[in-house]
Structures are given as structure tokens and as C-alpha cells.
Amino acid sequence: MIEIVKPPPFATVQDFGFPAGRAWGLPPSGAMDPVLLGLANGLVGNPPGAAAIEWALGPGTIRTDAKTRIAVLGVASIAVDDVVLEPPGLAFPVAAGATISIEPGALHRYSYVAIAGGIAVPAVLGSRSTYLPGGIGGLAGRRLQEGDRLEVGAATDASVGDFAVVVPELREPAELDALVIRVVRGPQWDHFEAAARERFFREVFQVDVASDRLGYRLSGAPIQPREHSTLASEAACPGAVQIPDGGQPIVLMPDGPTVGGYPKLAVVIRADLRRLAQCGPGRSIRFREVSLEAARACYSEGR
Amino acid sequence: MSQPAPAIHPLGEAAWTVALGDRVDEATHRRVLALSGAIAAAGIPGVGEIVPAYAAVTVFFDPSQTDADTLRARLATLADDGPTGGATDRPTVRPSDRPTVVIPTRYDGPDLDEVAGRTGLTRDQVIQLHSAREYRVYLLGFAPGFAYLGVLDPALVLPRRSVPRLQVAAGSVAIAGGQTAVYPLVVPGGWHLLGRTELRMFDPRREPPVLLRPGDRVRFEAVR
Numbered sequence: 001m002i003e004i005v006k007p008p009p010f011a012t013v014q015d016f017g018f019p020a021g022r023a024w025g026l027p028p029s030g031a032m033d034p035v036l037l038g039l040a041n042g043l044v045g046n047p048p049g050a051a052a053i054e055w056a057l058g059p060g061t062i063r064t065d066a067k068t069r070i071a072v073l074g075v076a077s078i079a080v081d082d083v084v085l086e087p088p089g090l091a092f093p094v095a096a097g098a099t100i101s102i103e104p105g106a107l108h109r110y111s112y113v114a115i116a117g118g119i120a121v122p123a124v125l126g127s128r129s130t131y132l133p134g135g136i137g138g139l140a141g142r143r144l145q146e147g148d149r150l151e152v153g154a155a156t157d158a159s160v161g162d163f164a165v166v167v168p169e170l171r172e173p174a175e176l177d178a179l180v181i182r183v184v185r186g187p188q189w190d191h192f193e194a195a196a197r198e199r200f201f202r203e204v205f206q207v208d209v210a211s212d213r214l215g216y217r218l219s220g221a222p223i224q225p226r227e228h229s230t231l232a233s234e235a236a237c238p239g240a241v242q243i244p245d246g247g248q249p250i251v252l253m254p255d256g257p258t259v260g261g262y263p264k265l266a267v268v269i270r271a272d273l274r275r276l277a278q279c280g281p282g283r284s285i286r287f288r289e290v291s292l293e294a295a296r297a298c299y300s301e302g303r
Numbered sequence: 304m305s306q307p308a309p310a311i312h313p314l315g316e317a318a319w320t321v322a323l324g325d326r327v328d329e330a331t332h333r334r335v336l337a338l339s340g341a342i343a344a345a346g347i348p349g350v351g352e353i354v355p356a357y358a359a360v361t362v363f364f365d366p367s368q369t370d371a372d373t374l375r376a377r378l379a380t381l382a383d384d385g386p387t388g389g390a391t392d393r394p395t396v397r398p399s400d401r402p403t404v405v406i407p408t409r410y411d412g413p414d415l416d417e418v419a420g421r422t423g424l425t426r427d428q429v430i431q432l433h434s435a436r437e438y439r440v441y442l443l444g445f446a447p448g449f450a451y452l453g454v455l456d457p458a459l460v461l462p463r464r465s466v467p468r469l470q471v472a473a474g475s476v477a478i479a480g481g482q483t484a485v486y487p488l489v490v491p492g493g494w495h496l497l498g499r500t501e502l503r504m505f506d507p508r509r510e511p512p513v514l515l516r517p518g519d520r521v522r523f524e525a526v527r
Contacts, residue, residue, distance in 0.1 A: 259444030
């Protein structure tokens with residue numbers, strides 16, 4: 001059992017998402033950074049897609065009621081029973097009743113707290129993810145609150161090691177340059193003049209404050225489609241770069257709508273969607289086009 | 304009648320969208336459902352979710368399990384078989400065989416008077432026109448279980464509200480443009496609310512969780 005002693009402003013249970021909901025209008029949902037989730041799970045002996053806590057926007061504290069092993073990835077500082085781990089551990093054993101305080105860092109908008117055995121909220125439609133807009137899945141379909149108790153699954157012997165995993169040298173990369181996000185051409189590429197497409201790749205955009213698990217709004221020079229581009233609603237997907245009236249791009253995220261009528265100029269490749277998801281408000285990004293073949297290779301090779 | 308050749312666009316590196324034109328009408332939608340059914344029935348390894356829309360079918364796939372270009376060619380072949388191909392005869396692609404779904408509706412929505420005023424009809428005429436027709440489910444989206452139903456009587460066609468509501472109650476029966484729908488969950492919404500139903504449009508514990516499926520026929524019935 002994990003108890004939420006003091007919740008961060010935004011925390012939900014997430015795994016790799018709903019496997020088959022799109023045709024019903026249920027988005028895949030799931031972790032904003034599935035790679036970080038998978039790493040956290042691996043460090044505690046879980047399958048990569050086990051359910052964990054997706055942690056965002058501020059500090060908080062959790063407590064375990066049994067000896068176990070925990071991995072916390074994407075944070076600036078971790079304290080166990082008020083003792084700060086130096087360097088911040090990635091995965092470590094914790095005693096029964098231990099209190100773990102977590103402080104997110106500037107590099108990650110979404111952090112992950114995995115526990116040996118995984119969070120064992122009931123699976124709904126094939127997933128333990130929380131789809132917040134619909135109040136579906138996770139813990140009662142909602143954010144974690146103070147006093148919540150999360151059941152934990154049975155851990156394998158291997159998952160409760162008595163050793164810590166730390167990163168010996170964790171340097172923050174310079175954040176001065178715009179982060180390059182790779183995209184492939186979207187289904188409505190032809191709805192845009194060459195000049196608009198060139199601007200999309202030349203322009204530096206900022207991640208807008210109005211960005212969440214549904215989608216990231218980008219501010220910058222507007223990108224206008226040819227005349228009035230209308231489209232009978234068709235499937236969208238996480239990573240789709242929609243250009244609504246007004247021309248400010250919106251990149252759909254895992255909780256975003258399954259269908260839409262806005263033209264999709266580009267689609268962020270799967271390998272880079274998590275990198276965009278980790279960008280906080282104000283972060284500068286720019287887009288670069290890659291081929292479909294390159295996009296698939298980036299994903300399978302993890303680069 | 305010959306159909307335009309389907310255009311197949313990538314929706315990212317792991318999905319193909321087969322576009323069957325740009326018209327929103329029943330004939331196009333029948334082709335969409337026939338193709339969706341044919342793709343599902345083909346049982347192609349690596350093919351995941353299939354999302355039919357008004358005039359397009361999107362097929363999500365796992366590029367590590369299926370060659371993307373081979374799949375694209377296969378989809379083109381299935382689409383070329385067209386409405387007279389074998390696909391349409393499969394039982395799996397005839398969801399319209401399901402009986403008409405009747406949605407008991409209490410017509411007491413907060414926008415009923417405004418709709419009547421703006422359309423120049425009486426409240427009773429609005430209710431009568433809305434409940435007289437049989438609608439077709441064209442698309443599920445916007446929210447889980449939200450079914451876009453058409454086509455609305457032209458006398459009831461209004462643009463969306465200029466200021467959307469931040470919260471629309473689950474079960475709200477609403478209209479906008481040429482369409483009508485039932486809000487499945489409490490969500491923000493800009494449609495005009497005519498009434499309420501107690502039917503659950505989306506229930507994760509039900510199999511399938513949605514009440515309405517693409518191609519279904521739907522009628523609203525006024526209740527007190």
C-alpha cells in the first residue's frame with residue numbers, strides 16, 4: 001500500500017494507456033513520458049508498462065506500509081524520512097513506514113514513482129491509466145488526493161533488491177537553444193501553402209501556459225492553412241499538430257481527442273513526443289521534418 | 304457509379320488514414336464502415352485500432368510487427384474493392400442491422416426556448432421535429448461514447464452557442480449545425496441543450512462500453 005501523505009498539485013496513476021478505446025472516443029491516455037515510466041518500472045523489477053504515479057507541478061510526500069523498492073525518475077530531490085538522498089537516488093529500498101518526499105526538477109514536467117509490484121488499482125478497459133476528462137480509470141478516475149491509499153501488486157523476489165541505483169553524474173544540459181522536435185508530414189500537409197510550411201519549420205515556438213495532458217498549445221507566428229480549410233472530422237492521434245482557426249498550433253497529447261476537424265499539418269514522431277511532453281511553459285522548440293522510415297527507426301532504436 | 308480512388312495518408316509513422324472522399328453523406332459513410340469491417344476481418348498481423356469517421360478510416364499499426372508499405376498496399380486493395388466488393392456482404396460490416404436504438408428524452412433542456420425563438424418554431428414543434436426523425440450514427444469522438452448523429456431537420460439547424468458552457472450534464476440531448484448528440488459525461492460543450500436522457504452512453508463496465516456504434520439508427524422519444 002502507498003499512502004499519499006501530501007499530494008503534489010497534479011498526480012495520477014498511469015500505465016501505457018487504453019489499448020482499444022479510440023473507436024469509442026476514448027483516447028489512449030497513459031503516461032506522458034512512457035520511456036521514463038518504463039525505466040522506473042524496470043528499476044524495481046516491474047514490466048515496463050506497470051502502473052505508477054505520474055507526478056507533476058510540485059513537491060509532495062508518500063508513505064509505504066511495507067518494506068519495498070521504489071524508483072523515482074525525473075526529479076530534483078528525494079528525501080527518505082527527511083534524509084535527502086545525495087545524489088538523488090533513482091531506485092532504492094525503503095523500510096516499512098518510510099516517508100518519501102519528492103521535489104520535481106526543472107528538466108521534467110512529468111516524473112514517475114514506480115513501486116515493486118506496480119500500483120494495483122482495478123484495470124478498466126485494459127488499462128490502469130487515469131483519463132481525467134472522463135473520470136475513467138486510475139483511482140476513481142481522478143487525481144490523487146491527500147489520504148489516498150493505493151494498493152500495490154505482488155512483487156517478485158527480484159524486484160525487492162537491497163541496493164540503490166544512482167546516477168554518478170547528472171548534469172543539466174544547457175537549455176538556451178530551442179529543442180528540436182522531429183515531425184513527419186501530416187495528413188493535411190497539402191492544405192498549406194509552401195510559405196506556411198516553410199514558416200512552420202523556420203519559426204521558434206514557445207510551449208504555452210495553456211498546455212496539459214490533452215494538448216500543448218504553441219505560441220509564435222501563426223501558421224495559416226490555405227483559404228478556409230475544413231475537414232469532416234477524422235481520426236487524430238497523440239503527436240498530431242493541429243492548426244485551428246487563428247493559426248496557433250496545438251500538439252495533441254495522450255488525453256487529446258480521438259477525432260478532429262482541424263487540419264493536421266504534421267505529426268510529432270513517437271520518439272520525440274515524450275521530449276515535447278517534458279517541456280515546461282515558455283520552453284522554446286522548433287520542428288524538423290524527417291521521413292516516415294527515419295521516424296520508425298528512431299522509435300525502435302530509442303534515439 | 305465509379306468512386307474516386309482512395310487517398311492514403313500517414314497519420315504519423317504508425318497509422319494510415321484511408322480517405323474515401325470529402326463528402327458527409329450516408330453513401331460515403333456506408334463505404335467507410337464496409338472498409339473498416341473488411342480491414343478488421345482481414346486479421347492483418349500488427350494492425351491495432353481501426354477508427355472509422357465520416358469519410359475516412361484510420362488504421363493504427365505496430366511498425367515493428369508489420370511492414371508499413373505492405374500494409375498500405377493492402378489497404379489500397381481493400382479500399383478498391385469498393386462498395387460492391389465482397390467486404391460489404393460480411394455480417395461484421397452491417398451494424399445497421401441492429402435494431403433502432405430509442406432514446407427516451409425528457410425535453411426540458413435549458414436552451415429549448417432559445418432554440419424555439421431562433422428557429423421561429425414553438426417548443427412543441429422543436430420537440431416534434433427532433434423526435435420525428437431516425438438518425439444515423441456517423442462518428443464517435445469528442446468524448447468517450449459521444450456519438451455524432453445526423454441529419455437534423457433543416458428547420459432546427461443553428462450554429463453552436465457563441466459562448467460554450469463550461470459544464471454540460473451527462474445525458475444532455477443537444478443539437479448543433481446539422482447534428483444531434485447525447486453528452487455521455489460531464490464535459491464543456493457548445494451545443495444547444497434540448498433535454499435529458501437517463502440512458503448511459505458510455506459505461507466502462509458494459510461490453511461494449513458504448514451504447515451507440517457507427518451505422519446504428521437512433522430515434523428520440525419524448526417522455527415526461
